Amino acid sequence: MIGLALLFLSATLSSLGAAEADLRAIIAKFATAKGFSETGAVVHELAATGDPKVERPLAALADGNLYIRKADSLVLIGKEAGDGVQLSDPLSGAASGEAAKDDITKIKVNNTLRRAIRDALGTLTLGAKDPAVRLAAAGTMFKTPDAANIEPLDTAIANETVASVKALLEQARAASVLVSDRPEADKLAAIQVIGARGDRDAVSLLTSVDANASDAVKQAAAAAIANINSTLAFWDAGQNIWYGISLGSVLLLAAIGLAITFGVMGVINMAHGEMVMLGAYTTFVVQQVIRTSFPGLFDWSLVIALPMAFLVAGFVGFVIERGIIRFLYGRPLETLLATWGVSLILQQAVRSIFGPTNQEVGNPTWMSGSFDVGQLAITWNRLWILVFALTVFGVLLYVMKRTPWGLQMRAVTANRRMAASMGIRTPWVDALTFALGSGIAGIAGVALSQIDNVSPNLGRGYIIDSFMVVVFGGVGNLWGTLVGAFSLGVVNKVLEPYAGAVLGKIVVLVLIVLFIQKRPRGLFALKGRAVEA
Amino acid sequence: MRGNFSSITRMVSAGVIAAGLMSAPAKAADDTIKVGILHSLSGTMAISETTLKDAMLMLIDEQNAKGGLLGKKLEAVVVDPASNWPLFAEKARELISKDKVAAVFGCWTSVSRKSVLPVFSELDNILFYPVQYEGEESERNVFYTGAAPNQQAIPAVDYLMSEDGGSVKRWVLEGTDYVYPRTTNKILEAYLKSKGVAAEDIMVNYTPFGFSDWQTEVSAIKKFGSAGKKTAVVSTVNGDANVPFYKELGNQGIKAEDIPVMAFSVGEEELAGLDTAPLVGHLAAWNYFESVDTPENKKFIADWHKFIKNDKRTTNDPMEAHYIGFNMWVKAVEKAGTTDPDKVIDAMIGVSVPNLTGGYSTMMPNHHITKPVLIGEIQADGQFETVSRTPGLVMGDEWSDYLPDSKDLISDWRKPLSCGNFNVATGKCGGKGTN
Numbered sequence: 001m002i003g004l005a006l007l008f009l010s011a012t013l014s015s016l017g018a019a020e021a022d023l024r025a026i027i028a029k030f031a032t033a034k035g036f037s038e039t040g041a042v043v044h045e046l047a048a049t050g051d052p053k054v055e056r057p058l059a060a061l062a063d064g065n066l067y068i069r070k071a072d073s074l075v076l077i078g079k080e081a082g083d084g085v086q087l088s089d090p091l092s093g094a095a096s097g098e099a100a101k102d103d104i105t106k107i108k109v110n111n112t113l114r115r116a117i118r119d120a121l122g123t124l125t126l127g128a129k130d131p132a133v134r135l136a137a138a139g140t141m142f143k144t145p146d147a148a149n150i151e152p153l154d155t156a157i158a159n160e161t162v163a164s165v166k167a168l169l170e171q172a173r174a175a176s177v178l179v180s181d182r183p184e185a186d187k188l189a190a191i192q193v194i195g196a197r198g199d200r201d202a203v204s205l206l207t208s209v210d211a212n213a214s215d216a217v218k219q220a221a222a223a224a225i226a227n228i229n230s231t232l233a234f235w236d237a238g239q240n241i242w243y244g245i246s247l248g249s250v251l252l253l254a255a256i257g258l259a260i261t262f263g264v265m266g267v268i269n270m271a272h273g274e275m276v277m278l279g280a281y282t283t284f285v286v287q288q289v290i291r292t293s294f295p296g297l298f299d300w301s302l303v304i305a306l307p308m309a310f311l312v313a314g315f316v317g318f319v320i321e322r323g324i325i326r327f328l329y330g331r332p333l334e335t336l337l338a339t340w341g342v343s344l345i346l347q348q349a350v351r352s353i354f355g356p357t358n359q360e361v362g363n364p365t366w367m368s369g370s371f372d373v374g375q376l377a378i379t380w381n382r383l384w385i386l387v388f389a390l391t392v393f394g395v396l397l398y399v400m401k402r403t404p405w406g407l408q409m410r411a412v413t414a415n416r417r418m419a420a421s422m423g424i425r426t427p428w429v430d431a432l433t434f435a436l437g438s439g440i441a442g443i444a445g446v447a448l449s450q451i452d453n454v455s456p457n458l459g460r461g462y463i464i465d466s467f468m469v470v471v472f473g474g475v476g477n478l479w480g481t482l483v484g485a486f487s488l489g490v491v492n493k494v495l496e497p498y499a500g501a502v503l504g505k506i507v508v509l510v511l512i513v514l515f516i517q518k519r520p521r522g523l524f525a526l527k528g529r530a531v532e533a
Numbered sequence: 534m535r536g537n538f539s540s541i542t543r544m545v546s547a548g549v550i551a552a553g554l555m556s557a558p559a560k561a562a563d564d565t566i567k568v569g570i571l572h573s574l575s576g577t578m579a580i581s582e583t584t585l586k587d588a589m590l591m592l593i594d595e596q597n598a599k600g601g602l603l604g605k606k607l608e609a610v611v612v613d614p615a616s617n618w619p620l621f622a623e624k625a626r627e628l629i630s631k632d633k634v635a636a637v638f639g640c641w642t643s644v645s646r647k648s649v650l651p652v653f654s655e656l657d658n659i660l661f662y663p664v665q666y667e668g669e670e671s672e673r674n675v676f677y678t679g680a681a682p683n684q685q686a687i688p689a690v691d692y693l694m695s696e697d698g699g700s701v702k703r704w705v706l707e708g709t710d711y712v713y714p715r716t717t718n719k720i721l722e723a724y725l726k727s728k729g730v731a732a733e734d735i736m737v738n739y740t741p742f743g744f745s746d747w748q749t750e751v752s753a754i755k756k757f758g759s760a761g762k763k764t765a766v767v768s769t770v771n772g773d774a775n776v777p778f779y780k781e782l783g784n785q786g787i788k789a790e791d792i793p794v795m796a797f798s799v800g801e802e803e804l805a806g807l808d809t810a811p812l813v814g815h816l817a818a819w820n821y822f823e824s825v826d827t828p829e830n831k832k833f834i835a836d837w838h839k840f841i842k843n844d845k846r847t848t849n850d851p852m853e854a855h856y857i858g859f860n861m862w863v864k865a866v867e868k869a870g871t872t873d874p875d876k877v878i879d880a881m882i883g884v885s886v887p888n889l890t891g892g893y894s895t896m897m898p899n900h901h902i903t904k905p906v907l908i909g910e911i912q913a914d915g916q917f918e919t920v921s922r923t924p925g926l927v928m929g930d931e932w933s934d935y936l937p938d939s940k941d942l943i944s945d946w947r948k949p950l951s952c953g954n955f956n957v958a959t960g961k962c963g964g965k966g967t968n
Contacts, residue, residue, distance in 0.1 A: 036697055036920070037696075037697075064813075064912065064913070108918060108920065110697060110814075110910060110920040111698075111699055111789050111790050111793050111814045111816075111910070112696070112697060112698070112699055114789075114790050114814060115699075115790040118790060143791075200755065200756060200759035201759060203759055203760075204759040204760060204761045205761070207760060207761040208761035208762075239752060240749070243746075243748040243749055243752075246746075246748065247746050247748075250745075250746065348575060351575070351579060355583075356579040356580045356583045356584075357580055357584075357802060357805055357806065358580070358773075358776060358803070358805060358806025358807075359806060360805065360806050360807060360808060362808050363780075363808065368783070368784065368811075369784060369786070370784055370785055370786060377752070377785055377786075379748075379781075379784040379785060380784070381780075381784060382748070382784075451745065451746075451777055451780060451781075452745045452776065452777050453745075453773055453776045453777070453806055454806065455580055455773065455806070456579075456580075457577050457580070457743075457773065460577070460743070461743045461745060493746075493748070493749055496749045497749055497753065500738065500739065501738075501739070501740040501741060501744060501749070501750065502710050502739055502740065502741050505741060
């Protein structure tokens with residue numbers, strides 16, 4: 001195996017001749033470089049060769065995968081495999097045996113080095129085959145303008161076939177022109193191009209226009225900044241509203257189970273947050289099993305966790321209702337204390353089983369990262385949570401309004417004795433309703449595990465907000481919960497940039513107190529006999 | 534220094550825990566030396582403090598295996614103050630009066646420390662406090678083995694300003710709204726301004742405890758960072774709020790190469806709940822990292838894994854602080870030949886023991902210790918890699934030189950001065966701190 005690799009190596013060596021030997025000589029310097037600045041110098045030397053082959057060692061270095069073998073001070077790329085490290089040649093990528101972790105030293109990198117490597121790779125990968133790589137390269141070059149970049153960019157623009165890449169390349173070229181000593185007319189045109197981009201990066205670039213630039217250039221830059229800022233102000237408002245909607249969806253998810261147990265049944269359920277927590281822990285367990293047994297299914301882990309979380313939390317809710325709450329109907333104070341006790345027991349139980357520390361719940365790839373709509377950055381996880389919250393709401397509404405079970409639930413809430421006379425087994429309906437509310441809290445936990453800590457205290461953070469949403473929206477009304485959650489979310493997030501997160505929250509609380517003074521039954525008050533019962 | 538509570542939690546949990554988990558009955562035997570452990574094992578702070586309780590039990594076990602202390606065995610007395618500040622004072626009193634412990638190792642939040650201070654000075658016992666804190670305090674009965682601001686915050690900012698750290702010119706001070714971040718940020722603001730940073734290049738923002746919706750804050754950081762100057766975030770965000778904060782940073786695509794985040798409250802333990810791949814390169818400043826490659830640390834980690842019976846458990850900075858504090862106490866007791874707190878307190882000053890990062894830590898007359906300051910970058914495996922280390926040891930400075938109220942104060946508990954807040958300007962003991 002090693003012999004083969006060597007053969008292959010010598011073959012490539014002889015065919016490429018001196019250039020590759022030079023590269024190897026530079027790479028060998030990593031072994032003797034001391035400290036980040038010397039390593040940085042080697043990076044620059046490698047990048048200066050302009051040879052696209054240096055991409056492999058540089059990318060490996062940036063990822064912290066470049067090692068020095070202690071035995072022969074050879075610089076190699078390493079990939080962790082089990083207990084050892086799989087080594088390969090930095091230029092050809094040919095396998096070069098394995099080594100124990102103690103036999104090799106990792107070449108350390110820091111942020112400054114990573115940035116230097118990224119910039120170097122930007123120029124080197126301009127001619128890459130994959131348009132996505134070219135796009136990334138253009139993006140990097142836009143952020144690191146340099147007069148020396150103009151020429152390679154001109155060539156790249158001439159050869160580019162993909163429109164989006166070409167546009168970004170032109171912007172990168174404009175950025176570089178701005179810092180070069182090209183004539184004023186070129187610079188004015190460049191400001192036009194950058195101004196048209198219209199985002200924060202453009203503002204950032206334009207504000208750093210050289211103080212020695214001519215007045216015309218400075219004025220054009222100032223005008224372009226003013227122009228961008230006025231559009232951005234509009235987008236900022238949109239962004240705050242999006243954040244509000246997104247916070248609202250989280251509130252809705254947390255509160256929607258409570259809208260059933262507290263809203264419909266009237267049980268002050270302090271253990272509601274712990275149902276959310278149980279759902280999150282179910283997700284964790286499901287992911288653990290998938291990680292160890294079926295790694296290919298990881299992207300499906302949340303979908304698999306959903307029914308499990310519903311069943312686990314629903315079952316616990318069922319047990320709580322049958323074991324405790326049914327003896328306490330009509331005694332709100334005792335219910336409050338008993339469910340509070342239950343919540344403490346659940347928390348401590350989870351703490352004993354899983355330990356007090358946070359557990360890692362991974363994000364599937366389709367929930368990571370963000371995409372842009374105009375100047376609005378929308379993160380995938382928030383978008384999916386919004387979609388999910390609305391779906392859960394829709395399904396729940398359907399169950400309540402369109403199924404026999406929902407009809408029975410509503411009948412029991414409206415008039416228990418009459419419902420019982422009609423042959424409905426009211427205790428059974430109570431138990432299932434409570435289980436439903438708890439189960440929904442459980443699936444909320446699956447979603448919340450994506451954005452929050454999975455720790456025994458997870459539920460604590462949501463219980464107050466959930467009650468606030470349900471009371472504000474109007475007890476017993478699902479639509480009220482929906483409108484309540486979204487209006488609280490939007491008000492909160494619109495206030496936050498001006499008042500700060502702490503004061504913003506206080507203002508929202510004061511507003512709710514005032515509102516409840518005016519309308520004690522919330523936004524959408526239930527009318528009729530049920531209210532007095 | 535961290536943690537918060539609703540009053541209902543406090544009442545109910547106090548009741549439940551007091552009933553359920555009364556401290557281990559003290560065996561009235563004179564052949565043991567009792568050591569109190571005052572860390573929350575339930576409630577919000579359990580996440581951080583339980584580990585410290587286990588670390589203490591391990592250290593006491595090891596000392597007993599070595600033959601105990603003064604010919605006697607050590608006996609741990611564990612109580613659970615349940616993340617409830619008044620209960621900390623009650624439990625401390627119980628440890629000292631009822632169990633007659635020789636010293637107490639405990640507390641995490643500053644408010645819990647403040648609540649036990651009167652008990653320790655009244656009953657004249659010793660507290661070892663292992664967590665980095667805001668400074669502005671020096672008590673005769675307390676030994677601070679965690680970092681003071683100048684052993685963490687200031688070197689961290691210095692690093693970011695240096696060429697290696699990226700020559701940062703614009704600063705976001707992001708913190709949770711309570712005493713530690715507010716005091717630290719006040720010190721940092723004064724320090725940055727003394728280094729010529731303009732007021733408009735500093736943004737200070739606070740969020741509530743357990744904050745989980747970071748969208749607005751992260752986009753504000755992005756906006757602040759697009760002014761054409763190198764920007765960094767200095768985060769004093771409380772432990773639990775960190776996970777959603779970092780997740781949002783990752784999702785909004787803020788990379789460490791562009792806007793690095795330097796954290797003072799994020800350690801190996803907090804990262805255990807996170808996928809760190811998108812966070813590679815963000816920073817933390819501590820006096821210890823699990824990844825530090827020294828024989829002492831390797832042995833400590835191996836012992837810890839054996840004791841806790843779990844190879845995945847991480848070690849962290851407050852654990853090292855307890856390691857140092859406990860060994861210092863053992864040495865001081867041996868030096869004094871007694872466990873009498875009064876004599877041990879005097880014997881403590883000048884005691885020097887090995888730390889885990891390949892050097893020695895010494896107890897100074899101001900009851901703070903000397904430590905190296907390490908800056909680490911987060912790696913994809915959830916560990917930190919040291920990228921910078923102060924050349925020598927840094928001595929803990931209890932009264933910050935950058936706050937107008939405390940710049941004239943010093944502390945020296947050696948006789949004849951014996952004063953925790955001596956004002957060098959007026960020459961009197963009894964100056965004022967800022968909080």
